[in-house]
Amino acid sequence: MQDDQNAFQFQEVNREVSQLLDQYIRNSRTGKTPVLKQQTPETIAEKLKLESNFIKGFSSIEDIKSFILNYLDNTNHLRNPRYMGHQVAVPQDLSGIPDWIHGSINNPSSLYEMGPAGATLEAYMINWMLSQLGWFKGDNLYDFKLHENSGSGILTHGGSIANLSALSAARAAIAPEAWTEGSPKDLVVMGPRTSHYSIARAISIMGMGKNAFVPVPVDENEVLVTSALEEVYQEQIKQGKRVMAVVANACATSTGLFDDLEATADFCERHKLWYHVDGAHGAVALLSKTDKEKVRGIERADSLIWDAHKMMRVPALCTAVLYKNYNSQVNSFQQKGSYVFHEGDVIGMDSMPFTVECTKSALGTKLYWSFALEGEKAISNFVSNSFQMARELYHYLNNHPDFYCPYFPESNILCFQYRPDLISDQQQLELRYQLIETGDFYITSCEVDGKRFLRTVLMNPLSQEKDFIAMAEKIKTIAHRIIENSKE
Numbered sequence: 001m002q003d004d005q006n007a008f009q010f011q012e013v014n015r016e017v018s019q020l021l022d023q024y025i026r027n028s029r030t031g032k033t034p035v036l037k038q039q040t041p042e043t044i045a046e047k048l049k050l051e052s053n054f055i056k057g058f059s060s061i062e063d064i065k066s067f068i069l070n071y072l073d074n075t076n077h078l079r080n081p082r083y084m085g086h087q088v089a090v091p092q093d094l095s096g097i098p099d100w101i102h103g104s105i106n107n108p109s110s111l112y113e114m115g116p117a118g119a120t121l122e123a124y125m126i127n128w129m130l131s132q133l134g135w136f137k138g139d140n141l142y143d144f145k146l147h148e149n150s151g152s153g154i155l156t157h158g159g160s161i162a163n164l165s166a167l168s169a170a171r172a173a174i175a176p177e178a179w180t181e182g183s184p185k186d187l188v189v190m191g192p193r194t195s196h197y198s199i200a201r202a203i204s205i206m207g208m209g210k211n212a213f214v215p216v217p218v219d220e221n222e223v224l225v226t227s228a229l230e231e232v233y234q235e236q237i238k239q240g241k242r243v244m245a246v247v248a249n250a251c252a253t254s255t256g257l258f259d260d261l262e263a264t265a266d267f268c269e270r271h272k273l274w275y276h277v278d279g280a281h282g283a284v285a286l287l288s289k290t291d292k293e294k295v296r297g298i299e300r301a302d303s304l305i306w307d308a309h310k311m312m313r314v315p316a317l318c319t320a321v322l323y324k325n326y327n328s329q330v331n332s333f334q335q336k337g338s339y340v341f342h343e344g345d346v347i348g349m350d351s352m353p354f355t356v357e358c359t360k361s362a363l364g365t366k367l368y369w370s371f372a373l374e375g376e377k378a379i380s381n382f383v384s385n386s387f388q389m390a391r392e393l394y395h396y397l398n399n400h401p402d403f404y405c406p407y408f409p410e411s412n413i414l415c416f417q418y419r420p421d422l423i424s425d426q427q428q429l430e431l432r433y434q435l436i437e438t439g440d441f442y443i444t445s446c447e448v449d450g451k452r453f454l455r456t457v458l459m460n461p462l463s464q465e466k467d468f469i470a471m472a473e474k475i476k477t478i479a480h481r482i483i484e485n486s487k488e
């Protein structure tokens with residue numbers, strides 16, 4: 001009887017949750033709800049009845065419903081056409097189902113025997129991503145064996161872990177003794193000074209210290225100056241250092257602009273250096289018929305990270321770390337544990353030996369599902385259209401007398417200022433704060449060449465020109481108020 005009651009409650013709760021999520025998605029898509037409600041954590045805690053629910057538990061379905069309603073009410077509505085904020089995917093409406101499945105069955109995919117379906121989907125999607133680079137040498141995408149001349153890869157929970165995994169492989173290539181004896185003191189990593197902070201953090205975690213990251217100059221738009229690579233390299237050699245890896249961006253986090261991947265590859269090949277591309281955001285240009293040229297040379301890298309939870313409409317987190325040669329992956333980690341690492345042939349494929357992580361969620365399921373919902377062509381078109389939206393916004397703002405854009409966009413990221421002759425850097429930031437406090441729009445900001453800019457990331461297929469116009473007018477209204485207040 002108790003089992004029957006539990007089954008009934010399960011069905012009823014699932015039905016209620018489905019209805020609430022459906023309402024949330026509908027309201028978001030139509031813009032009926034604010035993009036963001038700025039509430040204090042204390043206010044949210046009270047609305048969620050955190051203390052009461054924590055101590056006593058949910059006493060009824062109504063309690064669960066109330067909790068979910070308040071939770072959804074205090075979230076960002078990414079599907080709102082006027083969400084232009086962080087580099088987080090605006091997922092398809094049905095994208096949450098894989099997480100729902102995984103949360104119900106709890107089959108980690110890091111060991112095949114623990115989650116065979118999830119592990120299979122991960123292996124399939126890794127083969128597909130490798131094929132986009134020309135790194136897959138199998139007979140078909142169902143070929144899950146490691147081939148001598150083939151690439152390899154795994155899915156991880158985010159770009160930080162992926163960068164750490166790739167740089168660990170780079171260290172294993174130049175200093176295999178580091179796993180047992182620690183990182184040699186003479187190793188350094190070169191990369192643009194605007195490299196994502198996870199690069200320096202990975203280096204520190206590996207025991208090399210953040211000073212082991214050697215910044216290479218960038219231009220006024222934060223693009224790597226490839227002509228400076230040789231000078232920086234030779235200076236390191238004079239100091240008795242060994243360059244463990246060279247990092248390039250595809251694309252820069254702040255500006256969305258791409259480093260010259262081909263020229264960087266030429267430099268790395270000339271000096272036989274490990275070449276790592278941080279393609280967390282921009283590697284997806286591989287899928288675009290109109291923008292693929294921006295990542296020319298990416299296939300010459302030794303390792304690459306590629307976030308699916310940015311531009312492939314996959315809910316966070318889901319990042320691939322890919323290697324041109326499978327030996328790089330095999331050598332990156334050398335841990336042992338008789339309870340999980342088995343000698344000899346086993347059924348399926350395990351990713352656990354090749355990553356910082358032990359237990360992983362079914363990341364491959366989320367990635368596969370995103371494509372299965374619409375098809376590969378639809379994702380490709382989404383990427384191209386998102387990049388095109390940024391160009392359209394650029395043209396609109398650049399032709400507006402009150403706005404200034406420092407560069408032509410190469411991805412779906414665009415930085416701009418409102419009247420830099422009247423609005424200071426600090427006021428640009430204040431403008432952004434006031435804009436998101438209205439709940440009508442969500443944008444971010446960044447510094448480019450020492451100046452503060454407003455920043456948009458266009459990832460919503462529902463965004464239209466009218467939303468750009470409305471944003472510009474809202475910014476104009478707020479800016480006028482800031483200017484007037486500064487005169488008082």
